[in-house]
Amino acid sequence: MDTPQDHPLSPAQRSKIRRLSRPREAAPGDEAGELNIIPYLDIIMNIVVFVMTSLAVIFYSTIDSEPPSLGGGKPHERASSKALNLVALVVSDGVTLKTAGGQIDSGCASLGSGITVPRLSDGHHNLAEITRCARFLKSQNERFAEETQVTVTGNPGTPYREIIEVIDALRRDDLGRCDPPTKEDGDRTGCLFPDIHFGQAR
């Protein structure tokens, strides 16, 4: 009986076997022949990271207020005739604080006509002293403790930046913060004068 070894394959048959047994190349559209989207993915990833970084780096906040009052910074709502009615006037020499009782003198200890908190020698406002003085004035009477509003007025040329600095000084507490105290904060009082109004001297 003849075995396969008895009849070797012809060259044509061997060639055909090689051709037919060769692994088929994947055509576009086959699973293995997908478009190479890795560069696209890289770009997308970079953009996502860039956008997320941009969002994370800069944080903004807003200070709420209402239309300015005319006439030397008269407070919007007088809680009562015995209220503190604090007014801060930002001038070229410093910050003058006024209350219903009158203008506060330099040093914040008594009434007087001086600049309540003069500028520092480097030209900046003495923000820590403004905070200290505002807290001192608020603590002078129990009725003042509930008072939250302050009117801020500036000289015509006062930069907006300085107005915001003074507003911050009038709002913040010992820790330089102005957010409502939580249980973990202990004795922290929160904002001094969170309600800001703008005034304009006639």
Add this chain to the structure above:
Amino acid sequence: MVRYKAALRLAIRKNKRETEIDFLNITALLDLMTIILVFLLQSMASSATSIAESQDLTLPRSVMSDEPAQEGVRVTISKSAILVGDGSDPVVELPSRESLMQSGLDARHKRSGQPGDLYIVPLANALQSVREFDKRLRASRNLDTSTSEAIIVADAETPYRLLIEVLYTLGQCEFGKYHLLVRKSDSG
């Protein structure tokens, strides 16, 4: 023929590669990334606090930590112009800071024609149309239509006089609440 078929089967079996995962199907990931990207870009574009700071507009820093208000018409006071909304056309072009420090905006822009007046006519004209639109929008949302809100984006060096003129004009145009946009001092 039998021998040929046997040899072919053997060769095919021999050359057949094991099915292996030589690629990752990242289509789902790509879809996700694209959706996140579109979402982020949309958020940035619609956010009232997406401010492009430049030499012409640098926001002051503040210790404030609250989230910025999103509600309101944006009024931008840069070093060179006042703009309303997202438009790039200035409502008023500003003179030098030295000039603004004395008596605010030029008298020809004021209602009474006097430099002491606080009412800026071109700004008021722009605000009135915005106010009408905002009033209709608020009515459709069942919100209080008696007043609108504004987000003030002012340069840190803006003279107080000009700031007050803008705030006063806003008040006259029934904008009863302002949100002064500042940069958190710990934001780098």
